[in-house]
Amino acid sequence: MQPPDTDPRDREQDAPPAGRYANPPIPEGINVTDEHPLREFVWLGGGMLAAVVVLVIVFAWLGHIVGSLVPFETERRLAGSIGQYLGPASDEPDRAQLQALADRLTAADPLPEGMSISVHLLDDDEINAFATLGGHIVVARGLVEAMPSENALALVLAHEIAHVRERHVIRTLSRGVLTSLAMAVLFGAAEGDLPESFAGQAGITAGLTFSRAQEREADALALRGVHALYGHVAGASALFDLLTDSGRYTPPEWLSTHPQDGKRSDALEALARGNGWPLAGELTPLPARPQ
Amino acid sequence: MDVIIQIVVFVALLAVGYLAGRRAEAKHYRSIIAREKALGAILVFPERLPPAIHPAPASQLVSGSVVISVDYFKRFVAGLRMIIGGRLTSYESLLDRARREAVLRMKEEAQALGADQVFNVKFETASISKGASKSIGSVEVLAYGTALIPRTRAAARH
Structure with missing residues (x-):
């Protein structure tokens, strides 16, 4: 029951009753919580x-499946004219040598039906090589020049061929597309770009686990390929020691696309021993290059 | 390398935001509580009209306005909170401080005028950047009201 509505001015004359017009102290903690802010941060951040x-x-995992379902011809079509833009045409003899080595590797350890490899030489001093869509492999000149023997170069090529053989490129692509789509849908809704970029970075870092797993798989297949070609794996694990000694910067493994060089070298040695592949053998020198 | 720099910068910003924000908040609350006590004699009321008092006091508009900015830490936690919902506790304390500071500034103005009561007190809030991303996350709180400046009976006769 509400009391009958009366105008306060009728009741209160010169001296308003005490208490009606007063400002009693308001207790603290009504509008704020004493929960520690770090607690919320840990819960929310950890949950995210x-x-x-x-x-x-x-x-x-979904991207992996989707990528595997794409036939190699489709991947080759998707790659389109990538080949034209990779590697200079002026270095035909060098490129041809690399292609010949790749062909020998695929002859010794055949690719699945319908798959093919095209090797490109990139005029760059960096020690680097990568495989991209459609069986295209790019090798930087710096890498070729740093290789102590043909066997080491063959390991690099066989590693990139393994990425093609295992459909790593298309799988990584479909994985990337699917995860970034999902992240955009889920976290794009969050106001402010901070949590979104945080989630993006966390997603990329988590995704690197898959990248490292692919590298290990490619390493193992590469060693198999090198063994198939030469009958021994000499010069293979030495390659990673060479890369370690080259003084290039490597981030901690959890932030890296590749496992650490030392671990890769150890894994290769263990694999060779496990399979009884000879670790010593005659190294094939690289053909002398005209100066 | 880039990733490491990004992570270090991010963690550093969070730490600076957290430590500086916590310190500023604790200091501000100490000041608010002390000044609320000191200005306790100046009463504020939401009623539009004061009781009829004789002689009628003089009246004047008084206002207090505060603009506060959020720190990196609070902003980040709030961003996370916006995904799952719930109390935005990191902003609640900020706005609580702003409201109380606005009232205190209004009271200080009233005190300077010799008033002892402020009627018809109202609040206005305005976002400075209107939620645009990558801009200053700040809010203005304005408190205003009618200060009543008592007149002595002698003064009122003139």
């Missing part, structure tokens, strides 16, 4: 990280 990791794993 966990969500991102689960998301990345689920979508990476």
Whole structure:
């Protein structure tokens, strides 16, 4: 029951009753919580990280399947004219040598039906090589020049061929597309770009696990390829020692696309021993290059 | 390398935001509580009209305005909170401080005028950047009201 509505001015004359017009102290903690801000941060941040990791794993797995379902001809078509833009045409003899070595590797350890490899030489001093869509492999001149023997170069080529053979490129592509799509849908809704970029970074870091797994797989297949070609794996594990000694910067493994060089070298040695592949043998020198 | 730099910068910003923000907040609350006590004699009311008092006091508009900015840490936690919803506790304390500071500034103005009561007190809030991303995340709180400046009976006769 509400009391009958009366105008306060009728009741209160010169001296308003005490209490009616007063400002009693308001207790603290009504509009603020004494929960420690770090507690909320840990819960929310940890929850988000966990969500991102689960998301990345689920979508990476889906992308893996989707990538495997794409036939190699389709991948080659998707790659389109990439080949034209990779590597200078002026270095035909060098490129031809690399292609010949790749062909010998695929002859010794055949590719699945319908798959083919095109090697390109990139005029760059960096020690680098990569495989891209459609069986295109790019090798930087710096890498060829740093190789102590043909066997080491063959390991690099066989590694990139393994990426093509295992459909790593198209799988990585579909994994990337699916995960970034999912992240955009889920975290793009969050106001402000901070959590979004945080989630993006966490997603990329979580995704690197898959990248490292692919590298290990490619390393193992590469060693198999080198063994098939030469009958021994000499000069293979020495390659990573060479890269370690080259003084190039390597981030901690969890932030890296590749496992650490030392671990890769150890894994190769263990694999060779496990399979009884000779670790010593005659190294084939690289053909002398005209100066 | 880039990733490491990004992570280091991010963690550093979070740490600076957290430490500086916590310190500023604690200091501000100490000041608010002390000044609220000191200005306790100046009463504020939401009622539009004061009780009829004789002689009628003089009246004047008084206002207090505060603009506060969010720190990196609070902003980040709020961004995370916006995904799952719930109390935006990191902003609640910020706005609580702003409201109380606005009232205190209004009271200080009233005190300077010799008033002892402020009626018809109202709040206005305005976002400075209107939620645009990558801009200053800040809010203005304005408190205003009618200060009543008592007149002595002698003064009122003139």
